[in-house]
Amino acid sequence: MLKLKRKRLNHKTFVKRFKLFLYNLLENDRNSLNHIYSVFAIFLVLTSSITVFLLISPKREKLPKDLHDFLIDFGEFTLFFFLIEYILRWWVVSDFTEDFKDYLTEHKQRNLKVYFNAFLYALKPKLKWMIKPYSIIDLLAILPIFRPLRMLRIFQLIRLLKLLRYSSAFRNFFFAFKENSFVFTFTFSSLFVNIIFFSFLTYIYEHNAGNKNFDSIWAAVYWGIITSFTVGYGDIVPISDVGKIAASLMVIINVILVSVLTAGFSVSFINRLLELKEGEVVMRDLKDHIVICGYNETSEEILEKIMESDIDKEKPVVLLTNYDKKDLGIELSKYILYKKGDFILEKNLLDVGIENASDVIIVGEKLPNLSERDIDARTALAGMLIRTLNPTVKLYIEVLLDEDAEIFKKRVGAREVLVHGQIVGKIMFSSLLNPGATSLIETLLDAETGIQKVKVRELGSYKTFGEIIKIVRKDGYLPIAVERNKKIILNPEDDFEIQESDAIFLIPKGESQ
Template identity: 65%
Template sequence: MIKSKNKKYLSYIKRIKIFLYNVLENDRNSLNHIYSLVALFIVITSSITVFLLITPEAEKLPPDLHSFLKDFEEITLYFFAIEYILRWWVISDFFEDFKTVLTQKKERNFKAYYKAFLYALKIKLKWMVKPLSIIDLIAILPIFRPFRTLRILQILRILKVVRYSSGLKSVFQALREQGFIFIFSTLMILLNIVIFSIITYIFEYNAKNDAFKNLFDALYWGAITSFTVGYGDITPITDTGKFISSLMTFINIVLISVLTAGFSVSFINRLLELKEGEVKMPDLENHIVICGYNETSEEILENLVNLEIDKERPVVLITNYDKKDLDVNLSNIIYKKGDFIKEDILLDVAIDKASDVILVGEKLPHLTDRDIDARTALAGMLIKTLNPYARLYVEVLLDEDAEIFKKRLGTKDILIHGQILGKIMFSSLLNPGATQLVETIIDNETGIRKVKVKEIGNFETFGDILLYLRKQDLMPIALERNKKIILSPSDDFKVLETDYIFIIPKSGETD
């Protein structure tokens, strides 16, 4: 019961961590763009506050304003401090990294624990020495009183603007997309203020209105009347002046509405692009790209999300299907709608810099299995041309196409749709329980793991590895050398540092 509660609690903490990671670090998530804009506003306003407080004129500020600015600066310092701590927390899983290294050690002594601790801490430290992280740290140093005497530290807070580049990109993109409307509306507003102010000034001056002493007063009246309800310090007394005042206000309200609406639409479209698959991300690298959607890619996506691989590196799904038609959680997956046999679609998600590409047989209306395999082959050859170094995994629908794919695409990772499932079911028919065995072996939590020999330790034979791993409640079942699998090698089989071992938990049980 206690273990069950602890597991539930850890699962809850994990969900919070993933959510915060998406908000703070994942610039592919719409929440990150919204947060960046909010944080950007805080950075700019707090920087202005700092400049006001450190200038020689600060003593001339009204006491209540001075007090408010001091309090606001204090609040923003704590805000950025909490943000820094949360970023440090979500950037990696310290305990998971610690456990990973510890399980690879032969003996559980102080040295093993120390090395595991250093490895887990090293990931955090690498993040801390990144330029953006250093800027974050500098921004919160004034939280300690002695550092407040160093004014340069307070001024450098403005550099945090770089941190929220995703928010800035959204703003600049909105300005670029609505550039004509923005420039046209702004110029028309200024033109209206100038023309109507001059006309009003002429009538009011001739009517001996003392409020309109000069042209500057008239322009001041025009600006205040256009953007506020007016202060009442300058008002027209002629009927013509009052009419012009009303007309100018109405026209400028319409123009300002057009300006803000255009900007808002562009920004919202940017957020929708992230959700609806029209996004372009040519700067991605070392990411996983899944081309096509079917039950195979659905299973792959669910496992990637469950294992949080999408946190370690970006995962992209390219498909012809609408997002609403996909029966899988894509909250942390980059969704790109389009045909993956087109070069421009692939380059939109930086296929040339991807580390792994998975091609599945996406079924489309009026296409036979042969047609779908032909599309898969075309996509595979295009991907190999754009990125010859990517690891390519391909699913084909017809078994006679498998050998052709292996020759043309130069990959051995060819899966024939339904073939493995058929073999498992036939094996289970001859050997009842085989299905459960296979499910256990490939299970995410308790299933098979592939580890390099040198990461476990120094061994001469497979028998040495077997004895060591059994003490760790693990069982080696196969070895990979030069991409060839050797199942259950003999105890005297000589192993190399470059070999890989496939391991399953020795104590794993199924219900």
């Protein structure tokens, strides 16, 4: 029985990870996999659209049978490919099973109406996704899978609108061009002038030499273009000495110019990809993400816990610090975005999308020649600046000096203020008086087996703390405290009256590792 349960658990974990992989591939534009897939999808959209155009457009010449059959087969392949893509996007956009269970957890009664409402609740995120403009375009693009609709040419060509979904790939391409626009413009202009000059020069001497292949200026320009970018077709060749010298010089100069053009674009494009890898581009567009300002042993522990609990895979996390990435004492996962910079500067905060962040953690980052008072002053400055840029953000602050804690709560409006080292000292002192207390506290702080906070309205409708104890104990939980108006009421009496806005702290059933 235990083996069967373990197999189910492993299967569930595999499905969850596979779903997360597909989400990053199809929907997460801050993931490198998504950019690679976008390029491949653009290729399919363009080639399949050309295929459709060749099949439905009026033509004087009949298509060869093998080409016609290939175009038909390729069209069928792309159609089913985008159908599978649509189904997978619909699947990964939300977790239907978890949403269904969450709704049932909030409603203790079990009847047909509750199950139906749970079904609608779980289906709602997927329906919202389906009515988005990009999703509607995706749906219209796969409608020709029904053969009667293939007669409507508009449905055949509407897949071109799918290019809008992959606009980020186009933006990266044009950004790479824009970054060195002067070099590209100069090189293109030089290529054009070089081809025109040598084409005209060669035309003059070849025409006077009686070369019938150079019978017009356009033939000369055609020769110049073909010779510059290919080895030449051999249909037009110079016969005069001056024409041969001009052709040689033109090819040498154009090879150099094309090399400069290719190298410049490659450097710009690689730099753009490196920026994407480091998250420099997408950070500004983040929403409801976590920003960690500063690096020390506290933020290192936070980052480790975030990666252990897979929070970084479900919610964007950004680390903003003065330290180089190689100097960090931890290897960041590919899902955690990193930016080097001082978090007291507004520009750096805006670069990590601080105005749209849901949670911000500021730690006392130690820098050379700064006292503890100076570090706390920097933390205060960052806190006030962040509060100005994002008044609704949940702010968590670490200070080095005990006397600064109350100031941060009142003036900065921090949700939580912790004094560096203070909690560790209290835990060690508690262990002296009560051996084993450290293991207990570590268990209570564990992300999986530790204390959990839930809103009363998520549990149901209750009048007293005693009623909650009776219900949640059946599910293996022990309520230990109530939070009301940001104040903690520890172990209240059974007849303590519960308000709907209260939150309950629960300890799950289990044992320490």
